Amino acid sequence: MQHASEASPRCPIEGLLDIVGDRWSILILRDAFYGVRRFDGFQQHLGVSKKVLAQRLRAMTAAGILKRTAYQQRPPRFEYRLTAKGQDLFPILLSMSRWGNRWLAEPDREWLLLRHKDCGNIVEARLVCSHCGGPMTPARVKAIAGPAASKQDIESLTQAVRKSRA
Amino acid sequence: MQHASEASPRCPIEGLLDIVGDRWSILILRDAFYGVRRFDGFQQHLGVSKKVLAQRLRAMTAAGILKRTAYQQRPPRFEYRLTAKGQDLFPILLSMSRWGNRWLAEPDREWLLLRHKDCGNIVEARLVCSHCGGPMTPARVKAIAGPAASKQDIESLTQAVRKSRA
Numbered sequence: 097m098q099h100a101s102e103a104s105p106r107c108p109i110e111g112l113l114d115i116v117g118d119r120w121s122i123l124i125l126r127d128a129f130y131g132v133r134r135f136d137g138f139q140q141h142l143g144v145s146k147k148v149l150a151q152r153l154r155a156m157t158a159a160g161i162l163k164r165t166a167y168q169q170r171p172p173r174f175e176y177r178l179t180a181k182g183q184d185l186f187p188i189l190l191s192m193s194r195w196g197n198r199w200l201a202e203p204d205r206e207w208l209l210l211r212h213k214d215c216g217n218i219v220e221a222r223l224v225c226s227h228c229g230g231p232m233t234p235a236r237v238k239a240i241a242g243p244a245a246s247k248q249d250i251e252s253l254t255q256a257v258r259k260s261r262a
Numbered sequence: 263m264q265h266a267s268e269a270s271p272r273c274p275i276e277g278l279l280d281i282v283g284d285r286w287s288i289l290i291l292r293d294a295f296y297g298v299r300r301f302d303g304f305q306q307h308l309g310v311s312k313k314v315l316a317q318r319l320r321a322m323t324a325a326g327i328l329k330r331t332a333y334q335q336r337p338p339r340f341e342y343r344l345t346a347k348g349q350d351l352f353p354i355l356l357s358m359s360r361w362g363n364r365w366l367a368e369p370d371r372e373w374l375l376l377r378h379k380d381c382g383n384i385v386e387a388r389l390v391c392s393h394c395g396g397p398m399t400p401a402r403v404k405a406i407a408g409p410a411a412s413k414q415d416i417e418s419l420t421q422a423v424r425k426s427r428a
Contacts, residue, residue, distance in 0.1 A: 117288070178400075184361060186389075193274045200274060206410060212394065213403065215391060220392040221391070225378040236379050252307050260298050
């Protein structure tokens with residue numbers, strides 16, 4: 097995987113991309129949310145090479161997104177389940193799926209529909225504010241550098257934005 | 263970019279990954295949401311090669327995510343702004359940022375804080391149902407094949423899931 101930063105990530109998105117920043121990882125996660133757990137299952141549905149699949153499963157297990165457990169002893173066989181950290185990637189996958197359905201599908205020709213079990217309806221996922229419940233659109237959100245932001249990065253970003261307004 | 267599917271995407275997530283399925287595209291989008299618009303600005307802040315940056319900007323412009331407009335005539339200079347289709351990727355970036363802050367940052371050492379302008383608080387983004395407003399967690403959502411889903415893919419996925427429960 098490519099790294100924009102040489103050392104530690106400069107922002108939470110870079111940090112995430114260090115772990116699941118490629119197509120196969122996202123597709124493996126998608127299938128894990130569908131309930132696929134075993135190597136053969138991922139391999140068969142994704143059509144990914146065994147080498148790449150093994151590498152991605154190893155990396156996501158090391159990152160604590162998947163947990164590897166034996167489901168059979170002789171011969172040893174393992175399955176991969178999403179941990180709490182992995183389950184918490186659901187909003188990202190759901191947002192991706194919403195965008196694809198909305199912008200890439202023919203009208204009324206979605207690939208995938210989501211039924212919300214609580215209300216029973218076919219619904220969309222919507223991103224709202226954890227405090228007031230209002231919509232979180234680009235215009236309604238202000239990003240503020242947190243304690244871990246590097247001064248150098250803030251300055252570099254500020255310059256890049258200012259340059260765009262010159 | 264790698265393609266899991268040879269022809270058309272099998273699901274909305276694959277469709278999205280065909281367009282922005284790599285690290286650099288996501289980081290360019292992140293910077294675009296911060297207000298970066300010009301080639302030099304992206305290049306300086308990301309430290310990406312000019313060749314890769316030009317290729318990604320071209321691909322995202324062709325996909326209708328960015329719009330390229332001249333801001334200067336002699337010599338001609340262009341800027342890249344998010345279209346409505348591009349702005350609608352915001353929930354994905356916001357969900358990524360939330361996950362990174364929550365799982366990768368040291369306690370109370372986030373890289374980035376989000377202030378919701380409507381309520382004025384430092385908040386998190388939360389994914390809810392467009393119908394009832396309830397939480398959209400993996401356990402509360404049921405995926406249903408839509409009209410564009412291929413029978414072959416549904417069968418292949420069903421088998422992969424069944425195999426994982428054997």
